[in-house]
Amino acid sequence: MTLxxxxxxGVTGGSASGKTSVSRAIFDQFSGHSLLLLTQDAYYxxxxxxxxxxxxxxxxxPLAFDTPLLHRQLKQLIARExxxxxxxxxxxxxxxxxxVHMTPKDVIIVEGILILADEELRNLMDIKIYVDTDxxxxxxxxxxxxxxxxxxxLDDIIQQYLKTVKPSYHQFIEPTKRYADIIVPEGGxxxxxxxxxxxxxxxxxxxxxxxx
Ligand code: ADP
Ligand code: C5P
Numbered sequence: 001m002t003l004x005x006x007x008x009x010g011v012t013g014g015s016a017s018g019k020t021s022v023s024r025a026i027f028d029q030f031s032g033h034s035l036l037l038l039t040q041d042a043y044y045x046x047x048x049x050x051x052x053x054x055x056x057x058x059x060x061x062p063l064a065f066d067t068p069l070l071h072r073q074l075k076q077l078i079a080r081e082x083x084x085x086x087x088x089x090x091x092x093x094x095x096x097x098x099x100v101h102m103t104p105k106d107v108i109i110v111e112g113i114l115i116l117a118d119e120e121l122r123n124l125m126d127i128k129i130y131v132d133t134d135x136x137x138x139x140x141x142x143x144x145x146x147x148x149x150x151x152x153x154l155d156d157i158i159q160q161y162l163k164t165v166k167p168s169y170h171q172f173i174e175p176t177k178r179y180a181d182i183i184v185p186e187g188g189x190x191x192x193x194x195x196x197x198x199x200x201x202x203x204x205x206x207x208x209x210x211x212x
Pocket of ligand 1: 015018019021022142187
C-alpha cells in the first residue's frame, strides 16, 4: 500500500526572527504524531578555504547553500525514503564530517532564511510561513545567541551584521515574504497563529487519510 504524500511546511524569515521557535511550537502540538524538522542551515556548502577566509563568507547569500542537495533530500523524504542529512558546525564555519540519519514522516517542517528564494523548493511546500520580526529585535537576539551558542565575539557579530547579514536580508530574504501564505508576527509566542496553523495541518492530514 502506498502511503499518502507527507505535508511540507516551509518556515522562513530573517535571522533570529523566531523560525525555530515557530517550528518547535508547531512540532509540540503534534506530540505522538509523525513529524520531522529539516533545517536549511544544515545545507551550507562545504568549504576548502582556510578558517580566516571561511569566516568572511556571505552566509546570507543564496549561493552559500547547497540547494540542489536540500531539494534532492526533501524530495526523498516526500517519497518516504530515508536520508543522511549533513551537519553544520557554526563555530568552525564548515560542514562537519557527521551526518544525521532521518526517516520519513507525515509532516515535514523545512525551516531557514532562504527556503522561499528557490522556486523548486517552494513548489514542494503545502504551507509557506514568513516569521516577521523587526530588525532591531532580531539583531539583539542574534548578538545574545551568537555569543553564547556560536562562539562569536561582539565585534565579529557587529561587523558581519553590517557587512553581509543586513544587506542580504533586504536583498534576498525580505523579498520572499510575497511568496508566503501566512505572515506571523511575534514568532513562536504568537499563540493564535500557532493554533490556526495546527488546525490547518490537522485538516490536511485528515484529507490525506493521515489522521493522528
Ligand atoms: P531563528 O530560528 O529565526 O534564528 P529562533 O527561534 O532560534 O530564531 O530565535 C532566536 C533567539 O531569539 C533565540 O535565542 C530565542 O530563544 C529568542 N526568541 C525567539 N522568539 C522569541 C520571542 N518571541 N521573545 C523573546 N525571545 C525570543
Ligand atoms: O538560525 P539563523 O536563521 O539565524 O541562521 C542563519 C544565520 O546563520 C545567517 O544569517 C548567517 O549569517 C549565520 N551564519 C553564520 N556563520 C556561518 C553560517 C551561518 O553566522 N558559518
